[in-house]
Amino acid sequence: MAKQQSSTQSYKAREREEHIPESEQWGIIQNSGLLDSYDGPRARVLKRNTSSGRFQEVDPYDIETDNEEEEDSEEEREEGGPQEPPTDLPDKIFDAVLLVIPLTFLWLMMDILVQQQYNIEPTIMDEVRRVGRAVPAIIIMVGFTAHRKAERWLQALMFWASIAVGMRLVYVVNKSPRLTVIRQGPPLTVLWVYMIIQLHLPSAIISLMLVAAGIKYLGLKIRL
Structure with missing residues (x-):
């Protein structure tokens, strides 16, 4: 058994x-x-x-x-190729802050310079209110484009937009009345500078050359 x-x-x-x-x-x-x-x-x-x-x-x-x-x-x-490790959210926030802070100070500086050009003495509360309206727009712009700047469609969009914004800024400074310069000068400056620094170097150089050619063709001057 x-x-x-x-x-x-x-x-x-x-x-x-x-x-x-x-x-x-x-x-x-x-x-x-x-x-x-x-x-x-x-x-x-x-x-x-x-x-x-x-x-x-x-x-x-x-x-x-x-x-x-x-x-x-x-x-x-x-899956469409090797997957790159995703960037951590804290890193994205830190990179965005590094762009938002200098752009905000650039906007503030241009706003004060434009008003000083027309003998306007801005108060601290006026500048605080204006900066408070400008900062959300800067945050949205940086948050949407900062980590997508290498994409071709965004590079193409910023290339053509930088030419248009640069020409618009110079035209406003030369031809527009005082109130238009005060309202549009600082935001156009911040937008133009941001797009130029986000473009690849060859695209940024070509964009600036085209703006310079347009300024010369229209007989405009670069001035504050």
């Missing part, structure tokens, strides 16, 4: 082993460390080289590693 029970148990154990997939069996062997501790000759298998079309002897362990790399590369191709 005992022999019959032992034979039954061994049969069930063999049956369970037969149901283990080959990939899981190979994984168990790799995790056990037997291959690393074995110093004797290993079994060699033939693998066809996809580039040359010839067969060559390779280690089964190398085949398993190559298969894993091929699976990873296939997953990357299906």
Whole structure:
């Protein structure tokens, strides 16, 4: 009776082993460390080289590693290429703050200069109210474009917009009445400077050259 029970148990154990997939069996062997501790000759298998079309002897362990790399590369191709690690939100906020602060001070400086040009003495409360209206617009502009500036469509948009804004700024300073200069001068200046520094260097140089050509063609002057 005992022999019959032992034979039954061994049969069930063999049956369970037969149901283990080959990939899981190979994984168990790799995790056990037997291959690393074995110093004797290993079994060699033939693998066809996809580039040359010839067969060559390779280690089964190398085949398993190559298969894993091929699976990873296939997953990357299906997902549209290798995925870059996403930038952390604190880093994005910090980069945006580094742009918002100098742009805000640039707007404030231009607002004071324009008013001084027309002998207007702005009060502190007036400047606080104006800066309070300008800062949300600057934050929205920087938050939307700062981390997308490398995209082609945004580079093209900022290139043409920088030309239009630059020409508009110079025209307003030369031809528009005082109230229009006070209202449009500071925001146009901030917008133009921001787009120029966000453009790639060749695009920024071409944009500035086109603005200079337009100023010369229209007979305008660059002045405060």
